[in-house]
Amino acid sequence: MADPAPVSKKRAPTLYFIIFFKLLKGTLALLLAFGAYRMAGRDLGGVFDRMMRFIHLDPENRFLSYVGDSLDAIKPGNVRWIATGTFIYSLFSLVEGVGLIFRAPWAGWLAIGESAFFIPIEIFEIVHHHELVLHGEVAPSGFTWKVCVILGLNILIVWYLFQNRARLFRHHR
Helix, strand or coil: CCCCCCCCCCCCHHHHHHHHHHHHHHHHHHHHHHHHHHHCCCCHHHHHHHHHHHCCCCCCCHHHHHHHHHHHCCCHHHHHHHHHHHHHHHHHHHHHHHHHHCCCHHHHHHHHHHHHHHHHHHHHHHHCCCEEEECCEEEECCCHHHHHHHHHHHHHHHHHHHHCHHHHHCCCC
């Protein structure tokens, strides 16, 4: 009796892009979390000031001065909380990406749920696009187009994974 030929997984370039995106996001968030942990006990305003001088920017510039003053107001405990949250989110994204590599059905649902979770938040941000107020002057924030791109990506991820979940995540025998 002949062994049945193994069923090979069909190529899914869009899924590969989603996997790359999830793993990249998780890796960057993990690096950001470790960096935030390292910065937790430091004078953030002073570090920012030295960094601006190193790259030859004037830290006395109105905007950069505002950023430096804002960093001075951040407490080390808050930095640790942000770092912990970022660390947990990075692990979430990395587990999601690895699950997608192995085409685990739970990973597909996890990716759908995570991407869908952010859609209403991004729509809110676009509708109520924030304006940056510096010393009484209002300037457009400039991130609305970025939020639109992220919103579009999340909608495409949710749609693609939901429409193709049976094909992408069925167990092969």
